[in-house]
Amino acid sequence: MDIRETHPFDLAPAEAIRLQERLRKQVKPSGDAGEVSLVAGADASYARGSDVIHAVVVVLRYPDLSVVERASAATATAFPYIPGLLTFREGPAIIEAFQQLASEPDVIFFDGQGIAHPRGLGIASHMGVLFDRPAVGVAKSLLVGTATEPGPGRGSTAPILQDGETIGMAVRTKERVKPVYVSVGHRIDLSQAVDLVLATGRGYRLPEPTRQAHLFANTVRREEGRDDRQTGLPAR
DNA sequence: GCGACAG
DNA sequence: ATCTTGTCGC
Known part of the structure; x- marks a missing residue:
């Protein structure tokens, strides 16, 4: 059945915040993803004037990183960023x-934060709890917390701190390129999460699951998205 | 009250 | 996130 039947999404901001504070108690920021053979990346894309969101999930075999499956869906949203x-x-x-996916990935990378969030429930933790699957947050910038600059070499890390607690890790995935911010989503340790992010890197800033999801999301939006009327509206 | 602020 | 060509650096 559909998770959306038991979990409300069409809420007012204040109600959404209360739901997050309730769900944060179900997050398990530790664990072992076990023998990882399938890693998935999830991402969303949308045209600026549109309320149609194209979401995708790409599953890669580990450790060879070959794409084994791709799934997508488009929904209209009223909730702003x-x-x-x-x-x-x-x-x-x-x-x-x-729900369109056939395989069951052992761990899922989400585009955004895990527990490195104001209420400890970034998208990776939230989705991880709803799916009850190991999840990792891979963000391109910080939402909360601070981190010192990791060393310039690939693999260098620096803890993301908040109130003296380590809530994630800044990870240099490519030499001399801005780091990505990794935080545990659900049912996995930070160290394994960081190891997986580095092990799924292929010379780009973003790990392959995330990168492939980004690419596919844009492809899907431009092809199948011939229904969300033009971009030719004079912005201004 | 003034900024900061995943995507 | 998205718009958008060229361009600077490794």
Whole structure:
């Protein structure tokens, strides 16, 4: 059945925040993803004037990183982007994309934070709890916390700190390129999460699962997205 | 009250 | 996230 039948997404910001504070108790920020043979990357894409979100999930075999499956879904959203409430905007589309998936990935990479979030429930933790699967947050910038600059070499790391606690890790995935911010989503240790991010790297800043999801999301939006009317509206 | 602020 | 060509650096 559909998770969306038991989990509300069409909420007012204040209600969404209360739901996050309730769900954060179900997050397990530790564990072992076990023998990883399938790693998935989830991402969303949309045209600027449109409320149609195209979400995708790409599954790669580990450790060879060959793509074994791709799934997508498009949904209309009314929820705007509000820092800290990203899941309420992209969650429904991502859930639907996963429902189109045949395989069961051992771990899922999400585009955004895990527990490195104001209420400890970034999109990776939120989705991880709903799917009850190991999840990792791979973000391109920080939402909360601070981190010192990792060394210049690939593999260098620096803890993301908040109130003296390590809530994630800044990871240099490519020499001399801005680091990515990894935080545990659900049912996995930070060290294994960081190891997986580095082990799924292929010379680019973003790990392959995430990168492939990005690419596929854009492809799907431009091809199948011939229904969300033009981009030719004079912005201004 | 003034900034900061995943995607 | 998205718009958008060329361009600087390794």
